[in-house]
Amino acid sequence: MADDVAVRLRPVTEADLAMFRRFCTQPGLVGLDWAGFREAEAPARRFAVDGWLVERVAVARPG
Numbered sequence: 001m002a003d004d005v006a007v008r009l010r011p012v013t014e015a016d017l018a019m020f021r022r023f024c025t026q027p028g029l030v031g032l033d034w035a036g037f038r039e040a041e042a043p044a045r046r047f048a049v050d051g052w053l054v055e056r057v058a059v060a061r062p063g
Contacts, residue, residue: 011051011052011053012047012051012052012053014047017043017044017047020043020044021040021041021043021044023043024037024038024039024040024042024043025037025038025040
């Protein structure tokens with residue numbers, strides 16, 4: 001990766017949950033990393049608990 005590439009992160013918002021639901025139910029949407037069908041409302045429950053924010057460094061993924 002080039003040294004001059006800037007990455008800007010932002011917190012997950014409630015508006016993002018529709019896309020997270022699609023990640024759970026649409027094969028191929030995220031390419032070869034798709035983990036299979038998952039409960040579509042799991043991302044919303046997680047958002048209600050911690051807003052998808054945790055103190056540890058981790059990769060956010062639905063489900």
